[in-house]
Amino acid sequence: MTSTSQRATPLPPDERRAALVASTLALVLAEGPDVSTRQIAQAAGVAEGTIFRVFSTKDELVNAAVASACDYSPMLGELEAVDRTAPLDVRLVAAVEILQRRTARIFRLVDAIGLKAVEASRSHRNLVEESALVGQVLTDLIEPARERLRLEPHEAARRLHLLTFACSHPRLVQDDPMAASEIVSMLLDGVRLRPGAPERLP
Template sequence: MTSIPQRAAPLPPDERRAALIASTLSLVLAHGPDVSTRQIAQAAGVAEGTIFRVFTTKDELVNAAVSSAFDPAPLLAELRDIDGTAPLEVRLVAAVEIMQRHTKRIFRLMNALGAAGAAGAERTHRQRVEHAELTHRAIVDLIVPDRDRLRCEPAGAAQRLKLLTIASSHPAFVENDPMSPADIVSLLLDGIRRRPGLGPQP
């Protein structure tokens, strides 16, 4: 007897919304904001009508997908999962790896959005500011246990690390040859680590 395939159980509302947002973000990164609801439905594995039971319009879904890229929660969760007992260098390399992945995705998104990205810059400004502040605090927390080894305060070290990571990951500066996380951390620590004969940095 031939068995009849069983349809997968529908996702709970929150999971269905998250799946639509994740699929839409992937499509926007690959093709820009002019993706169709049919493409989104296929990528998410749902019927096209399902989209409009969750979002009023396609634009609302695209906006939610773009906003999700600026959500600091996943990045912060990864930073906070770094082993705080590991050596400073190991902690910072792990942090740079995480920041580089996130930064590259943001650059790709802004490039994919083009003029639409510029038009939405004001809408996401508050998100970016909050994101930057939370990320900064998470990196400071990684550095604090070794503050006595440094010639500057942890907040200053965190700021330098973020700037080095962004500058060495931006495609306009490095094209297809970004610095490795280990090289970024080495450059940072060789500049701020205490050395014989050198006093504290003003």
């Protein structure tokens, strides 16, 4: 009798590696770095031996997962995809939401594996480079509104980046981050009541 079951088509090497890294990262964020290769294999839907055909050790896989979480290129891609034709406040809210997700992700990782382990995958040079690239993208988003601002776009971008970090950092906001729309409003409008402005917020 012929079996009707079929073995899943093997993933190409790059896709298999990415699937293992993604599954490992999700487990590390949920349970810390002491996850087993059996858990990883189950989460990725592969045999346990498959892991060691891609990575030499479990630590190598965990390190790759942490490095993927620290990689800022996906965030930059999201920022660069923000609609430049949208109104200024709309595009800045979109950018702040992206930055907030990045901040939350990094601090979830810190909580899961510790600050030193994250710093090992996120060098000072990378942090400086990331900050500079984010600043440039924010400047580009603000540039079309240059004539309506009292600050140069690069300075408005710097302040928006600082505000976003300060108002979203879990240790500073006690797990109650400010809404992206409020961060943008604080930058563009300030906190002083003005004629025609919305009612005072709590």
